[in-house]
Amino acid sequence: MRLFVALDLSAPLRDELALLRGSLPNVQWIPKDNYHLTLRFIGEVTSRAEQEEIDLALGQLSWAPFELSLLGAGLREHTKTDTLIIHIEQNDALTALQSQIEKLLRRAGCDTLKKRFHPHIALGHISSTRREESARWVQAHNLFRSTPMSVQHVTLFESLKGFDQRTYVHQAEYAWHPNMTLVPGEEL
Template sequence: MIRLFVGLDLPPDLCDALQRLTGGIPNARWTPPENYHITLRFIGEVDEDQCDDIHDALTEVRAPAFPLSVAGLGSFEAGSRAHTLWAGVDKEPALLHLRDKVERAVVSAGMEPERRKFQPHVTLASVKQAPLHKVQDFIAHHNLFRAPPFRVERFTLFSSELGRTGPVYTAEADYPLDLAAAAPASAAPVEAAATAEAAGPQGRGRGA
């Protein structure tokens, strides 16, 4: 069995900018910069035949390349406690378009439809054991964070394996996006997320 998800890798300069935000929350478990990503579709554990079917379906996804920005901070909470600290992602229409295409491909490969609302974000830390007021202070201090936009030119099928110090993500295949096609136009101002490829794939190693 192999544990999979589909996501977007982040450029090194953005990873460096996000890493510079980290620190100052007691008991937080900070995500290493090599694990920063934006999840498009969590898949979970599948066997090799299912993995091949998913890969084949993803090779059929056609969507345009597009610019994307990471901005703002927030947290996911359960009851009165925060459990995940994240950096927000602009709800770019082209991102939602790509996510929908990926979702249809994964379902066509035999997976159950995703029931959860799509909330694009970059996980910065697990804060289950951190004092809530420290998490809130951190978000308030850094909430004006906005990184320069980067161009999304591919999406990636990742595998995830639990290591001694946390998960290890490996890029199993890349799926290029169409660099010539026009991305869907935005009809409304950009909104930060999570408020509460035409060529064949290429295998590669996980980058920072």
């Protein structure tokens, strides 16, 4: 099972982001149901014991709820395929939450990440040969600013490989306070 920890976006925020799709042809746009803000990629977890260690570690998270906003478009360049992204406004509470997740998962036996945390939301993938067109898309959406989103829980997702897209399945949610239980279907 391929796992990662992320902030699941609210439906109104997903709708807001979905309006940015389609303004550039020949992009593999990510379905809006897959929009999320990755806090920590875990990778393949094959044993039940590893899964339980991860669950126990994430169950120890504790932070004060906070708000975050999305701010401006960008492009993450890669060798063959680039990614159109939306940046996250600088947020010390988000950075502290991600750092806490990293420490707890390392103690649970997860490998140390080699990349620095650069929070963003991926919207689509485009050939790296089309960087000039991508740059125009970034310029057109660089003033994008979302309505603030309240962060009161994090989600453990499983990534399933589909025919042409990945599907992300909720495995567990962890509230801002370890003793708070999340009731499915209830908004905090």
